[in-house]
Structures are given as C-alpha cells and as structure tokens.
Amino acid sequence: xxxxxxxxxxxxxxxxxxxxxxxxxxxxxxxxxxxxxxxxxxxxxxxxxxxxxxxxxxxxxxxxxxxxxxxxxxxxxxxxxxxxxxxxxxxxxxxxxxxxxxxxxxxxxxxxxxxxxxxxxxxxxxxxxxxxxxxxxxxxxxxxxxxxxxxxxxxxxxxxxxxxxxxxxxxxxxxxxxxxxxxxxxxxxxxxxxxxxxxxxxxxxxxxxxxxxxxxxxxxxxxxxxxxxxxxxxxxxxxxxxxxxxxxxxxxxxxxxxxxxxxxxxxxxxxxxxxxxxxxxxxxxxxxxxxxxxxxxxxxxxxxxxxxxxxxxxxxxxxxxxxxxxxxxxx
Amino acid sequence: xxxxxxxxxxxxxxxxxxxxxxxxxxxxxxxxxxxxxxxxxxxxxxxxxxxxxxxxxxxxxxxxxxxxxxxxxxxxxxxxxxxxxxxxxxxxxxxxxxxxxxxxxxxxxxxxxxxxxxxxxxxxxxxxxxxxx
Numbered sequence: 036x037x038x039x040x041x042x043x044x045x046x047x048x049x050x051x052x053x054x055x056x057x058x059x060x061x062x063x064x065x066x067x068x069x070x071x072x073x074x075x076x077x078x079x080x081x082x083x084x085x086x087x088x089x090x091x092x093x094x095x096x097x098x099x100x101x102x103x104x105x106x107x108x109x110x111x112x113x114x115x116x117x118x119x120x121x122x123x124x125x126x127x128x129x130x131x132x133x134x135x136x137x138x139x140x141x142x143x144x145x146x147x148x149x150x151x152x153x154x155x156x157x158x159x160x161x162x163x164x165x166x167x168x169x170x171x172x173x174x175x176x177x178x179x180x181x182x183x184x185x186x187x188x189x190x191x192x193x194x195x196x197x198x199x200x201x202x203x204x205x206x207x208x209x210x211x212x213x214x215x216x217x218x219x220x221x222x223x224x225x226x227x228x229x230x231x232x233x234x235x236x237x238x239x240x241x242x243x244x245x246x247x248x249x250x251x252x253x254x255x256x257x258x259x260x261x262x263x264x265x266x267x268x269x270x271x272x273x274x275x276x277x278x279x280x281x282x283x284x285x286x287x288x289x290x291x292x293x294x295x296x297x298x299x300x301x302x303x304x305x306x307x308x309x310x311x312x313x314x315x316x317x318x319x320x321x322x323x324x325x326x327x328x329x330x331x332x333x334x335x336x337x338x339x340x341x342x343x344x345x346x347x348x349x350x351x352x353x354x355x356x357x358x359x360x361x362x363x364x365x366x
Numbered sequence: 367x368x369x370x371x372x373x374x375x376x377x378x379x380x381x382x383x384x385x386x387x388x389x390x391x392x393x394x395x396x397x398x399x400x401x402x403x404x405x406x407x408x409x410x411x412x413x414x415x416x417x418x419x420x421x422x423x424x425x426x427x428x429x430x431x432x433x434x435x436x437x438x439x440x441x442x443x444x445x446x447x448x449x450x451x452x453x454x455x456x457x458x459x460x461x462x463x464x465x466x467x468x469x470x471x472x473x474x475x476x477x478x479x480x481x482x483x484x485x486x487x488x489x490x491x492x493x494x495x496x497x498x499x
Contacts, residue, residue, distance in 0.1 A: 332395045336385040346375040
C-alpha cells in the first residue's frame, strides 16, 4: 500500500518536473545575439532573422570572446547501465569553422568553464561542503580566489574586468580584484532576493535566482526562475522588479545589446526556449513588459468554487429525485 | 452516482482550501504547483476513497444514527480514515516536498474527510426525513 502510494506520488510528480534550463545568451561585436535551446545554438541577426549556427549540442552556457569566437560544450548521458556523463567543448570560429577545443571526455568539464573575462581568464565554482571559486589564467596557472562554507552557489557570471557575481541561496555576492594582483574581495550586494515558493516550482532546487547579467551602469540583473521575473539590483542593494514573464514562461538569463536593449532567454513549462527583446524605452519607463496575461491561481480557484457548487446542486437534484420516488411509494 | 459525486465534491473542496491557503502562503503559485497539488491529492484521495472511505462509510452508517452523524462522520473521516495519508505525507516530507507543502496536503485531506463526512450525514438526514413520511 505504502509503495503503491509512493509510486503514484513519484509518477505524478515526474510529470511536473522539468529539466535544467540553459543560461547561454551572448552577443558579438556587431550586436548579433546567440543563444542556446539546449539542442542547438541560434543566432539572431541585426535584421531579426534567426539561423542555427551550431546544431546537436547540449550546452547550457556560451561564451563569446573579443574576436567573436563562440564557445560552448556538448554534454551527454551514457545511459543508466554506465551512469556516466561525457562532454566535449567546441568553438565556432569567427570564420565559421567549428572545431573541438576539448575532445570527447568522460565526466564533466574540470578546470574549464565559459565564465571568462576579457583577458581570457577562466572562472568556475567547486561546490562542496567548503566551496571554492577558482581561476585559471591564460598561462594555465590555477588559483583559488575564495573558499568558504557557502550555501548553494548558483551560476557564476563575470564582467570584462574580472568582477564575478554569484548568488548563494538568496544572497547576491560580488568577488572583485582588490588592491594588489591576485587578491580578491567578496562583498554581499543584496540579501533576501528570493521569493517564497513551493518545492514543486523549485524543481528540486533550493534557490530561486538563476542567470545573472550586468549593464553598462553596473546594475546587476537576476533571472528569478521560480517567481518568473527579472530583478535589478542597483548600487544601493535594493532589488527592483523590472520584468515578469507570463505563467508558461520563465526568464532564465539575459544580456544587453550594443543599443541598451535587454534580451531575455526564456524557458517554457514544456522546455521550449525563446528569446525576447525588451527595448531600453520599456526598461527606462519601468514598464513591466509582458506582464502576467493570465492569473491561473485566481481563475482555477474561481472554477473550483463553481465546480463545487455544480456538484452540490447535482447531488441535491439526485437526492430530491430519490426522495420523490420514496414519497411516491409511501403514498 | 452519489459515491462519485461525493468523491469529486470532497476532492474539489480540499483543492479549494489548498488554493485559498496558497494565496496567503506563497508569493507565486504557478500552474506547476496547481497541477502537482491537484494530481497528488486526486491520486491519494482516490486510493484512500476506494480502500478506506467506502469500508468505513459502510460500517459507521450502521452504527451511528441521527443527528450524531453530523458530528461523528466529519471527525471520523477527517481524522481516523485519513491516518494513512497523514502518515505518508509526513514520511515523504523532505524527499518529495517541503514542510509548507506537507501542511497544505494535510489541510487538503482534512477538508476532504470533513466534507465527505458532512455530505453523507446530510444525505442520510434527507433520506431519513423522507422515510419518516
């Protein structure tokens, strides 16, 4: 009985759980936007046309260097028998040539990531009981920037000058070069940035914030994947909601183009991916672009009340008919 | 027919309480949440209904009579008949969902049992009034 119930629960919950969405959205020097849908990498040209530039790659992240070379990975699962993962890392050169940066290797990338500054330094997080944020210089030297007993550290993002932003549970931190070379300082920019949500929406995660990006003015933007909104954190540490998605889509990441428009990468309940452009006028006017077009919670509550009334009336009708029958026989 | 109606009425009432409680408990209650709660309470309550509620109803219908049914039926269904559900909700807490979701599930099942008990007490009263004629 218990197993049966637990199995039913697991079966049912499996319908509601979605995969791990990507955050890869980058731009080249001309202003073209590139993004991943976890199966292909798309390019949105300046004229708005969309083309696939790399296909058959499961990459969550992308990186565009200053010469417009695009980097990504391909991750795959080797099946339940082996229960192992494999990956290779690729680069789409600015000439259009696709090359493998790292050949197919078992496991996940190590000492490698797509979080890089303009000097070509690579940064990544090692998440353990004591987590570390690591750096690999262009010359190959690996160093530890910070370590500590952090909560869950989400995606890492890096500005051109090497300042790193990351969330730890519901806090936003900045790790930036400080004073002499190789010295880094960690600052907490904002606390309590998460929203109160159910474990179902959280998809087994213990955090709400997802992709992080910055603008030219130094504001930090966080995609709140569960509460389906984008918040902007200014220098004062105050969080302001600047965008919400409708109930079927959630913002996972974003980027600013050369004209100050914000492009957001969104993931749907059915794991579809799209990109939306939010013009700088909309952002300046603090318009909540594409705000909730439906309020499923409220509508379903109203429908439920209506359903209860209908069922009650149906039951009353049936009972009245039975009463009439009994009454008829009694007479 | 009345069994099906009482099942649906009780389940929907439980869902309504969950939906209303969610307005005060969460900042965001999406379609995923609603579908998860709906499917899990429906499956759980269906199993409970087929394996426990119908048997308990048969037993207590014969043992408890009159207006006492309005007190005892809701109590028996919402507390005693739901015990396996409460146990499973408590047992799965942490693995499948957190404590706030568990609280909503318990609230939902309490309502299911309460409404189911009231429904059958009301049904019995209506039929008894007719028989009295």
